[in-house]
Amino acid sequence: MSAADELDGPFEKRFVALGDSFTEGVGDIDPSSPNDCRGWADRVAAQLIANDSSWGYANLAIRGKKIGQVLDEQLETALAMEPTLVTIYAGGNDILRPLVNIDGLMARYRHAVKKLVDSGARVVMFTGFDSAKAPLFKATRGRTAIYNEHVRKIADDLDIDLVDFWHMKEFQDWRYWDVDRMHLGIAGHTRMAKAVLKVLGETDEIDDPEIEELPPLSLLEKTVDNVSWGREHVYPWVKRRLTGRSSGDDMSPKYPELTSRIW
Template sequence: MGEETTSFTHRYVALGDSFTEGVGDWDPRSPNGVRGWADRVAEQLILADPSWGYANLAIRGRKMRQILGEQVDAALALKPTLVTIYAGANDILRPSIDLDALLAEYDAGIARLRASGAAVVLFTGFDSSKSAVFAKTRGRTAIYNELVREIADRHDAEIVDYWRMREFQNWGYWDVDRMHMAAAGHTLMAARVLEVLKAAHSIEVPELEARPAATRLAQLRTDALWARDYLGPWVGRRLRGQSSGDTVTVKYPELTHPVWTKETTSP
């Protein structure tokens, strides 16, 4: 690992859950069958400067303590110069949560990452006010966001302000499961992250086609199918103490160039 790590001048390591793993941005070329905004950010960094290496340690379904316990040490071993981390979304969806205690642990994890010398990028949580199912978590997310902002200020970390990105209120940016961004959403997020990093990029955010308004009956049918195919299984896993990531492995555990950049760049 040491030789492979030091062969890259710049080292980007992405940490988190399904958001960072790339769920919703389906791509059979990619490990786990998903690409995602972090892979797209890495691609732009590498295309601009092949001395960048990239690792993505995120796994869907992970809660904050799992991310801190499983991913922070692994990230530090890769000697990162840049870390992105988003943790806590899966905790917010649980029946009960002690946000103050949880974010105190997050603060300690971010302190360790910053102490390594790496630049760190954090995310606020998404404003779910337009979601019929997840709108009730809006208040928790708002508190989470304020605590994350304090952590960012304390440790001189950057913030990608997902909460204020009103574009994502357009459901065209979301996958059919209504829980994860689709390819268009991940593409837009990659552009926003690169803007925070002040990095030039060639990402073109796709224009969304206007969707005709559905009749009430058609919407009810669509909602019923969604509840059967996505909401029901999601609730069932939680009742059984299971996670969608239980059998998933890390996409890029070592620093590399993503598969779609290898024809144009080399380590």
């Protein structure tokens, strides 16, 4: 039997990633990966497996999912895998809705995270990004701050690892983001993978992302760029919300079962 024919698992260590587009990897375009994207979680998993071949990995995250959907559709599946490591981030899509009860949502989020902790898994949470310099999302900055206070309290009470996205000011540089200005790009996902590995205390052999210098744009060029961005990215985003659709409708998780084969 060749190495390629060997059984994939069982695994002594099991990393399961839960969430929405942030964890699915949207923006880190890679046609060779499931759902055509790679992302920080895949990069972290690849490094963990390189460090220790006993790791298995599952990524249940799907773009567009709100907190309730993430918990309803992913939590029990994750627990059934008996994970030793879980990353979870959800709430960004709730914050963007016209009306949202953040306190109520976060009470449910706390309950779910406690179930993960009680299972014996090491859990990593994330604060939300500081959108102060993001024109489309600037108005939601206050909501994100409230969300973050809940996350910090949960992490402190349950002794959970925290990746503090809010205070990673390097991400205010738009070169870390995809052209849609809503999701991290390849450089951003790479930088986030390195941040997660640092929190985990794991060896990190991922190369620093290369950030190209951008030529200055004239006022006319900026205007044309913003109009194009609005037509290609903002309008479809708004239309989906008005019609009750999600970018993740009819999509499946990238890695629904534990595997070490993620390349």
